[in-house]
Amino acid sequence: MKHFIPFIISISCCTQIFSQVTYQRIANADNEPGNWLTYSGNYHSTRYSALQQINTNNVQKLAPVWIYQLKSGNGGFETTPIVADKIMYISEPPSTVTALDAATGRKIWSYVPDIPKDVKFLGFGPVNRGVAVLDNNVYIGTLNAHLICLDARSGALKWNVIVADNKYGYAITSAPVAIDGKIIIGVSGGEAGIRGFLDAYDAKTGARAWRLNTIPGKGEPGNDTWQGDSWKTGGAPTWVPGSYDKELNLLYWGVGNPGPDWNGDARKGDNLYTCSVLAVNPTTGKMAWYFQFTPHDTHDWDANQIPVLIDAKVNGVMRKALATANRNGFYYLLDRKTGEFLAGKAYAKQTWATGLDEKGRAIKIPGKEPTEKGNLVYPSLQGATNWFSPSYSAVTGMFYVSVREMGSLYFKKDIDYKPGQYFMGGGEQLLPGDNAYGAVKALDAVTGNIKWEFRLQSPPWSGVLSTAGGLVFGGSIEGNFYALDAETGKSKWQFQTGGQIFSNPMSFSVNGEQRIAIASGNMLVVFGLKE
Amino acid sequence: MRKKLKILLCVTMFIAAAACFNNSQKNGAISSGSGGMTDSAAAGKKLFEATCVRCHGMDGSGLTGPSLKRARLIHAPDETSFISVVEGGIAGTGMPSNWAFTDDDCKQLYAYVSYIKNQGKETPPGDSTEGKLVYVKSGCANCHMMNGEGNSIGPDLSEIGASRNPAYLRQALIDPGAALPESTDLDNGYGFSLYLPVKISTLDGREISGLRINEDTYTIQLKDAGNNYYSFNKDQLKSIDKLYGQSLMPSFKTTLTGKEIEDLVAYLYKSGNP
Numbered sequence: 001m002k003h004f005i006p007f008i009i010s011i012s013c014c015t016q017i018f019s020q021v022t023y024q025r026i027a028n029a030d031n032e033p034g035n036w037l038t039y040s041g042n043y044h045s046t047r048y049s050a051l052q053q054i055n056t057n058n059v060q061k062l063a064p065v066w067i068y069q070l071k072s073g074n075g076g077f078e079t080t081p082i083v084a085d086k087i088m089y090i091s092e093p094p095s096t097v098t099a100l101d102a103a104t105g106r107k108i109w110s111y112v113p114d115i116p117k118d119v120k121f122l123g124f125g126p127v128n129r130g131v132a133v134l135d136n137n138v139y140i141g142t143l144n145a146h147l148i149c150l151d152a153r154s155g156a157l158k159w160n161v162i163v164a165d166n167k168y169g170y171a172i173t174s175a176p177v178a179i180d181g182k183i184i185i186g187v188s189g190g191e192a193g194i195r196g197f198l199d200a201y202d203a204k205t206g207a208r209a210w211r212l213n214t215i216p217g218k219g220e221p222g223n224d225t226w227q228g229d230s231w232k233t234g235g236a237p238t239w240v241p242g243s244y245d246k247e248l249n250l251l252y253w254g255v256g257n258p259g260p261d262w263n264g265d266a267r268k269g270d271n272l273y274t275c276s277v278l279a280v281n282p283t284t285g286k287m288a289w290y291f292q293f294t295p296h297d298t299h300d301w302d303a304n305q306i307p308v309l310i311d312a313k314v315n316g317v318m319r320k321a322l323a324t325a326n327r328n329g330f331y332y333l334l335d336r337k338t339g340e341f342l343a344g345k346a347y348a349k350q351t352w353a354t355g356l357d358e359k360g361r362a363i364k365i366p367g368k369e370p371t372e373k374g375n376l377v378y379p380s381l382q383g384a385t386n387w388f389s390p391s392y393s394a395v396t397g398m399f400y401v402s403v404r405e406m407g408s409l410y411f412k413k414d415i416d417y418k419p420g421q422y423f424m425g426g427g428e429q430l431l432p433g434d435n436a437y438g439a440v441k442a443l444d445a446v447t448g449n450i451k452w453e454f455r456l457q458s459p460p461w462s463g464v465l466s467t468a469g470g471l472v473f474g475g476s477i478e479g480n481f482y483a484l485d486a487e488t489g490k491s492k493w494q495f496q497t498g499g500q501i502f503s504n505p506m507s508f509s510v511n512g513e514q515r516i517a518i519a520s521g522n523m524l525v526v527f528g529l530k531e
Numbered sequence: 532m533r534k535k536l537k538i539l540l541c542v543t544m545f546i547a548a549a550a551c552f553n554n555s556q557k558n559g560a561i562s563s564g565s566g567g568m569t570d571s572a573a574a575g576k577k578l579f580e581a582t583c584v585r586c587h588g589m590d591g592s593g594l595t596g597p598s599l600k601r602a603r604l605i606h607a608p609d610e611t612s613f614i615s616v617v618e619g620g621i622a623g624t625g626m627p628s629n630w631a632f633t634d635d636d637c638k639q640l641y642a643y644v645s646y647i648k649n650q651g652k653e654t655p656p657g658d659s660t661e662g663k664l665v666y667v668k669s670g671c672a673n674c675h676m677m678n679g680e681g682n683s684i685g686p687d688l689s690e691i692g693a694s695r696n697p698a699y700l701r702q703a704l705i706d707p708g709a710a711l712p713e714s715t716d717l718d719n720g721y722g723f724s725l726y727l728p729v730k731i732s733t734l735d736g737r738e739i740s741g742l743r744i745n746e747d748t749y750t751i752q753l754k755d756a757g758n759n760y761y762s763f764n765k766d767q768l769k770s771i772d773k774l775y776g777q778s779l780m781p782s783f784k785t786t787l788t789g790k791e792i793e794d795l796v797a798y799l800y801k802s803g804n805p
Contacts, residue, residue, distance in 0.1 A: 457748045458721035478720040478747035
């Protein structure tokens with residue numbers, strides 16, 4: 001009998017290690033900076049780490065501690081890891097979930113969903129950007145548009161529900177967002193003529209709690225911004241995670257492009273709620289407000305950028321604000337309670353608008369539409385920025401964003417809708433030569449004024465992470481993983497990873513040591529200080 | 532839409548340098564009213580002109596990419612393999628995958644490419660046997676390797692005719708700086724001009740001129756005219772001058788006669804078109 005007592009104590013200790021990631025813990029993620037509990041680090045999506053062991057004075061000693069090599073799939077490795085209580089949860093392309101020991105990178109379990117060979121992913125690669133955790137569960141959206149719940153300790157399947165029919169081009173590459181008792185998930189398919197939506201599912205059972213169509217149906221407000229039946233195939237996907245304000249009980253979610261992308265002739269009107277951010281009550285699934293960045297978009301400048309929730313003094317008054325650097329080249333600051341436009345200005349070269357009016361609506365320059373012969377417009381089809389994450393530091397008051405400085409010749413073509421096929425109506429042709437480049441830019445979060453710029457060789461596909469160590473981490477398409485001084489933009493350190501970086505950096509600590517992680521090429525590289 | 536694979540679509544379009552694009556305009560497009568073109572081929576022509584022309588030329592006779600006016604396409608001799616090549620690309624070449632093309636699109640493209648392959652096929656007018664003598668006399672082997680012989684400063688010419696049409700080869704001899712191709716190697720990042728001449732000044736006072744091999748945000752690699760290799764961290768450098776529009780290769784516009792240039796073009800074109 002006496003042998004059982006220490007065993008029971010031991011079990012008890014283990015239970016502590018595998019403690020539940022409750023909603024309360026996620027909602028107060030800032031209290032435990034050693035963990036990284038959501039895709040963007042916290043509900044406000046600041047992608048800011050309060051850890052400061054790695055800082056401007058010692059970052060030169062940063063070196064790989066362990067590497068995990070991709071085991072599945074041929075798609076890009078775009079995951080942002082989640083770390084909870086010494087366990088790291090990542091997604092591997094196309095939709096595999098793997099749990100790793102955060103100290104060593106050794107695998108604990110993997111779950112490989114059954115993805116049909118004829119799965120449709122129209123307009124993007126067979127990728128996945130990450131998982132969500134809640135209580136004892138891990139959640140992933142799959143390429144064939146299922147939502148799956150796994151046991152966090154073993155990877156065992158708890159439930160698997162169909163979010164949408166993949167044969168029509170619906171797919172999921174986004175990390176879900178877990179809030180109190182609900183899993184929120186968006187869909188891809190803006191190049192397949194889908195009608196987009198945002199869904200909420202019961203976290204325990206997988207039952208759908210609500211669906212918010214991102215294109216209003218007949219008789220609903222906003223449907224008259226679509227010509228004829230064009231709303232039925234109008235796109236408006238929701239393929240990047242949103243943010244959450246627990247006090248206001250509002251979710252903020254970006255909405256993608258209208259379809260067909262580059263031919264707006266048959267969808268005259270503003271095409272709500274494409275290229276917008278929506279504020280949604282997650283209890284009811286009802287929209288509280290919307291703000292449209294690019295009315296009647298014909299350049300594929302969808303608003304699937306991470307909305308960053310910041311509290312800042314604007315004209316002497318503290319505001320609960322939403323900051324976003326949009327794909328269309330403009331930075332916006334909105335009141336996140338009302339959607340009121342507070343400030344905005346261009347943060348990259350753009351040639352399609354003279355500026356923003358007092359309500360934040362872009363003042364379009366005529367003649368910038370795609371044409372049959374091609375029309376040169378900045379930014380390019382991939383936008384001044386894209387799905388990769390920005391970061392906000394309340395310490396510096398700066399909003400950090402990876403920027404793509406390039407233009408495109410935009411083409412328009414005729415297109416008819418066919419279910420489950422591309423529905424784009426044109427394309428782009430990039431300018432020849434090395435005239436495109438990239439940058440990390442630090443914006444004054446309140447005004448959008450550019451405080452500094454760090455130039456990159458090529459337009460990037462990596463997000464950025466800012467830290468209390470006074471650093472901004474980011475990656476380049478040539479494989480450089482680097483750290484900049486958050487105040488000045490001066491480079492402090494870099495490491496050539498040997499693969500293209502299509503992901504976001506994050507930070508955690510394990511056994512008292514801070515780590516920085518980035519997916520690059522076919523590897524997840526975890527860095528730490530080496531003496 | 533994001534999207535990583537959009538890059539691949541774009542790659543099909545950005546390989547040629549601007550001068551090459553001008554060159555394609557000189558070649559002239561096939562008139563849309565060409566007799567005998569099926570509806571499928573006409574639809575394929577639209578796709579071709581929107582996507583393929585930057586590498587394969589407006590009339591399909593090639594630019595930085597190979598001419599398609601051949602009796603038999605090496606990688607795509609039939610419709611099935613053609614679809615596979617267009618959708619999946621050809622590994623190790625500049626031909627990328629094209630996620631935006633459906634099987635139906637590819638079939639239309641195939642109909643068009645099958646139509647044009649016998650239209651106005653360009654045969655270099657020069658004498659390739661004479662051209663080989665010009666190749667030797669002009670010292671091309673001082674910089675270029677062909678069939679394992681010569682120096683390796685410039686591109687290997689063993690199969691150059693398979694990927695460059697006569698017009699491109701002619702321009703490369705007359706105005707080589709206007710014919711720098713862009714890399715489609717992922718390890719070169721985006722929009723990377725191959726064989727770009729660079730001048731580097733180091734903080735410790737050295738001056739090095741050569742051809743850029745690779746570059747990222749923090750480093751640059753190059754080789755000089757003696758084929759010596761260099762690598763620098765950019766923070767060691769005072770300046771990097773990238774000489775766009777120039778080439779280490781001399782122009783042969785005045786040193787060779789018109790006939791000699793045509794003979795040399797014929798010789799080069801034959802390499803890869805036996």
